[in-house]
Amino acid sequence: MSAREEILARIERVVPTRDAAEISASYDRIERAYLRHHHEDGIVDLFVERAADYRATVRQVNEADLPQAIAEVLAGWPEGRLSVPDDLPAAWLGPTPPTVDGAVSGCAVAIAETGTIVLDHGAAQGRRALSLIPDRHLVIVSAEQIAPDVPEALERLDPRRPLTFVSGPSATSDIELSRVEGVHGPRVLEVLVVLS
Template sequence: MSAREEILGRIDRIVPARPAAEVAAGYAAIDRGYLRRHHEDGVLDLFAERVADYRATVLRVPASELAATVAARLAARPGAYGVPADLPEEWTSQVSGDLVRGPDVAALDGLAGAVTGCAAAIAETGTIVLDHGPAQGPRALSLVPDYHLIVVLAGQVAPDVPEALERLDPHRPLTFVSGPSATSDIELSRVEGVHGPRTLEVVISE
């Protein structure tokens, strides 16, 4: 038995797991009388505005121009880009540079950036959520490269947090992205690129 298994075993003996039906009943009994959304109209406008507030670059394009936009953004930063193995090929059909599909972890640090999709987005907070499912790749792909381009489809944008969470599977690893990675030291000096990409670009396909 490993140390991890021993520690988790001790926790299980102190706090026994509850039957699934009991957990589901408790979850269903939570009072959800709060306002589910603050906006009915202009959801994409709000999302673009809030994402830009986080110092991310935001581009809104028709679906017919998505491939050309992705190609132009990558051409502006020469180098090889990592993409999920299942990223739709039509998104990168006009890219002339090197694309590495499904790169292994050892290769991530040498990439110029990464291109992924997302699972959902939240207009009210300007947050993009990755659950590392289809078109998103493993979490490391969105954290190690210094540049991250995320394609957000218009239908993936929820007005507010409650509706976005309903679209997500809580059993999956969730990464919430609100602008480029940034932190501040004790003197409030902002430093970007510490825990993830220094540069975030978001292409909203309408």
């Protein structure tokens, strides 16, 4: 008997092999009535609070004021290139978008519980590089896109799409816990939450 066979035999004596039906039956007995939804009301305010906890600058605006709010954010950014998805609504930037060093995009969903923005690189989001390469990223989130919890957010997403979860500006810490922002993505994250 080889060493491998001896080890497997010892494991078999302690934890005997079970057939697939027995394993399936044991999984069926697991209680799954756990609390899925932790928040019913105030999810926009919760998202704003949690996203700000991650050092994102978050502001709530009415839909009619969105182009002006975007212009105000971009006016505070340094001059450079502005990257936008090809299908970004033209009304968001107005007739003459400024040239700044950053990106503007929409999102697929946002999660109130965690303050996370999820990009699936669909409509108004552009390619994945658009959200990772520029130094600054302005994300437009409609109030309807905010899910209260992670399970509901995941139900809204297509798992076959490339998903990017963004919780504040890109940041990392070294062994001495010195925080450095902008290493793996935008150093500055700004969010406009559009109220209906």
